[in-house]
Amino acid sequence: MRFLIAVTLCLSPAAFAGRPFTPEELLATRRLDDPQISPDGKLVAFTVRQKSLEANRDLKDVWIVPFQGGSARQFTRDGRSEHPRWSPDGKKILVVGQRAGQDQAQLWLYDLEAGGDARQVTSLTFGADLGTFSPDGKWIAYTSEVHPGCSGTTAEVDSCIKKRLEEQQASKVSARIIDHVFARHWTEWKDGKRTHVFVQPAAGGPARDLTPGDSDWPTWRLGGGDDLAFTADGNEIIVSAKPAQREAWSTNGDLWAIPVGGGAPKNLTADNHGDDARPRPSPDGRYLAWLSQARDGYESDQWKLKLRDLRTGRVSVIGDFDDDASAFVWRRDSKGIVASVLKRGRFYLNTVSLDGKVARFSESATGDDFDVAPDGSVAVVVSGMARPPELARQAAGVAPQPVTRFNAEQYAGIDMPGAPTDLWIDGKDGSKVHSFVLQPANLSGRAPLLVLIHGGPQGAWEDQWGMRWNEAAFAAQGYVVLAVNPHGSTGYGHKYEEEISRDWGGLAYDDILRSVDAAEKLPFVEPGRTCAAGASYGGYMVDWIAGHTDRFRCLVSHDGVYDIAAMYGSTEELWFPEFEMGGPPWEVPETYRKWSPSTYAKNFRTPTLVVQGELDFRVPVEQGLGMFTALQRQGVESRLLYFPDEGHWVLKPRNSQLWYHTVFDWIRSHSAPRKQANR
Known part of the structure; x- marks a missing residue:
């Protein structure tokens, strides 16, 4: 459904600092994302x-820092702001934010020349997202959820939506009447809502759907x-x-x-049967670049970078x-693109x-x-499995140089594992077949092995910081972490990635198992635990x-597929099991x-x-319950960690804290050395 960074970027805690890396330290880590360079290249938002843990949610704010280095300045202070976008003249910043009292x-819109005061641009029942300026600065586009049939200006749409909600609440009926498969998605019931694109004058005025x-x-x-x-x-x-008529079993999106x-709307990619995404016109207006897949129904088909010459219509x-092209950004002179892979x-x-070089x-x-x-330089968020994220500046041909040090003070006192080895x-x-190996900090002697298996199956363990399955947090518990990227993993050529389909339990x-065999022979691993x-x-x-x-001491199955046919009947994206x-x-x-x-139960x-979220509509709740039932019925030692308010991912801080401690306790109790019987 995913290493070397310059030494100057590494946070180097003092050896033998003695303070352990705990789930609480992980949750306190500040994560940076979505860097946006100002039009003049001087600032990064x-x-x-x-x-x-106190608010039991993510706190998020927009910051600004000089691109060449200097003190970062907190731009918003409401704990609910994100997605900053500069106006073309660099004098304003558009932010998605939720103020106190707003649902x-x-x-x-923040006017930097007027002291940074904010003007509320939208006031919609279902909110607004993905705000962006037109290149001439005259328009603002954004998305908002609506009820189909509610059309017109935003005021007319919002009035229609409010009327429908009032009627629904007055009916005192919570039942749903459903006429198509795609009635719920990821973690929520759609309840008839659709995401639409709105546009309105940047200077103020009515918006149109x-x-x-x-x-x-x-x-x-x-x-x-x-x-x-x-x-x-x-x-x-x-x-x-x-x-909409094929959204549950087709991946053929168009531009x-x-x-x-x-x-x-005019379809620009009708001749392509796969998915087309992330449209990016060149700054000079000559070209359109985007990511494209070739096959319908295969969400993990290779993403290739395509280019259309808007004068000639030629596509290449x-x-x-x-491997998949990931994020990409046009050079400001429109002479090329920078893409991550x-x-x-x-x-x-x-x-x-x-021309494709x-x-x-x-x-x-x-x-x-x-x-x-x-x-031509880039502002990029850099991190590692054992190194929290920071913002860096990187010029072509050289290593990234640090711009921020948000986590330096916290991590200076933590005994962190070193960088992973291959x-x-x-x-x-x-x-x-490649795996990352991460050792506990200051390991002397041997430690038990913990094998981590990624999702997807077309995914990968990456030498990047993560919050949900943080490899360093597991290593800090005293385990040698083996993060395996088996057949099906991304980043090892598309042939390797495709060899998982219709062979889930094969190669x-x-x-x-072969990777575990090799890892258990490492001199710092204690086999058998x-x-x-x-x-x-x-x-x-x-x-x-x-x-x-039966070779493993214990197992942890989080939102795992137990019965594929049963999952087919309850998941929301049918193209996935149909292709796989x-x-x-x-x-x-x-x-x-x-x-x-x-x-094989x-x-x-x-x-x-077994860990399962009630709101997981991708791998629905009966999968985890089925696995747990089979274990319990046969008398196999087992435990169920059930989250009524989480989906495929455990995101709420208190739940995440419980998840880590429960998983750690389970592994610790079963990987401990077995007591010798008295003779």
Whole structure:
């Protein structure tokens, strides 16, 4: 459904500091994202997030820092602001923020020349998001949820929405009548709501819904970027969307050009049967670049960078990296693009010319969250498995240089693990299989092994900071962490990635066992005390392991797929099981049976912690309950950690704290040395 950074960027806590890296320290970490360089290249606006146990939510504010270095300045102070966007003249900043007393986030416009005072741009029942300026600064576009049938100006749309909500509340009926499969998505019931694109004058005035009707504009994508953009002349907005009638089983999204003054959308990519996303017109208006997949129904098809010459209409692929092109940004002179690509667990920036010549921007690994300055350098968020994120400046051909040190003081007193090392083994089919190995800080002697299995299955462990499955947090508990990237992982060539489909428990399972064999032979690993944990597809693999081997001391299955046919009947994105299994279950029932862990439940013997969120509509709740029931019914030691208010990911700080401590306790109690019986 994912290393070397300059020494100057590494936070180097004093050796043997003695203060452990705990879940509470992890939650207190400040995370930086979404850097936006000002038009003159002098400043960078970005978002800083921090989990608050007291408020039980993420605190987020916009900050500004001089790009060449200097003190960062907190720009907003409400703890609910993000997504800063500069006006073309650099005199204003548009922010998505939720003030005290507001139920939803709205758009706020800050005038820097007037002292930074904010003017509320929107006041919508369902809020506003993804605010952006037109290149001439005359228009602001954004998205908001609406009820289809409510059209007109924002005032008319909002009045219609409020009337419907009042009628629903007055009815005292909470039942839902559903006429199509895609009635709920990710963590929420849609309840008839759709995301639409609005545009309004930047100076103030009524807004228009440019996308009326029963469809989402843009289509929601997991981990997707801003899927709407103004053309260079400001006359049109390009949006990525797909028709509602096939949204549950098709991935064929298209790019649509919509006149700012209103009118029918024009399909720009009708000849491509796969997904088209992240439209980015060149600053000079000559070209349109975007990410494109070739095959319908395959959400993990390779993302290639495409270019359309808007004068000639010619379309070409200018970025085929044999791996997914990720984020990309135009150079300010429109002569090329900078794109990030994941290679062997690390992100590298690449320069892409208009005729398709690709070169490394730098041999130093960085990140995929960046912006390009007028001089061609980039502002990029850099981090590592054991290094919290900071903002850096990087010029072509050199290592990134630090711009911020938000986490330096906190981490100076923490005994952190060192950078991960690489472990390569030969797979059953001759492929090279890569894992990251992360040791506990100041390890002397041997430590038990903890195997982490990522989700996807088309995903990867990356040498990047994470909050949900933080490798350093596990290592800090005294384990050698083995983060395996088996067949199906991204960043090792698309052939390697595709070999997971219709083989979920095959080569990938073998890769993991072979990697464990190699890791248990390392001089700092104590064999025989190994546990394994994973989420999503990683949870599936844990369930699969439970039915196929007894070699692990314990297992942790988080939102794992237990019965694939049952999941097909309750998940929201049908294209996923249909492609991965080769069709719906009534067409290929044996494939679903063969690769379902439930088929092998009679072999379960290993103590297993099952974690499940009630609001997980991707891998619905019956999957975790089914796994737990099978374990309990057979008398296998097991425990269920159930979150009624979480989805596929555990995001609320208090829940995250409980998750880490519960998982740590389970692994600790089962990986401890076994007591010798008295003789």
